[in-house]
Amino acid sequence: MSWALTSIQNGIPFVAAACGLISAGYWYLASRVEIAPLWQKLGTPEPVVQELRESGWIHGIIEAGTESARLNKIAAIWTAVAVFLGSVSAFLPKP
Numbered sequence: 001m002s003w004a005l006t007s008i009q010n011g012i013p014f015v016a017a018a019c020g021l022i023s024a025g026y027w028y029l030a031s032r033v034e035i036a037p038l039w040q041k042l043g044t045p046e047p048v049v050q051e052l053r054e055s056g057w058i059h060g061i062i063e064a065g066t067e068s069a070r071l072n073k074i075a076a077i078w079t080a081v082a083v084f085l086g087s088v089s090a091f092l093p094k095p
Contacts, residue, residue: 009092016085023078030071035064 038056039046047053
């Protein structure tokens with residue numbers, strides 16, 4: 001077997017592990033997204049009208065959910081790459 005093929009066979013599991021660690025990092029970031037009401041992001045005082053206050057919180061919840069979903073999507077893609085590479089390394093002929 002050539003040196004290049006042996007290097008690929010030995011390197012794929014490490015690349016798969018790195019992809020798995022990257023995905024874990026993105027899932028951690030997705031779990032740490034904080035909710036901030038709209039007035040806090042704009043640097044304005046908290047509204048005294050209850051409906052406006054609740055609207056600001058709803059806006060913050062929607063933004064936090066959107067950001068968390070975006071990070072989860074990236075983590076899922078990295079996980080898919082890690083699983084694919086792990087599967088490929090299992091089926092490559094051993095040196």
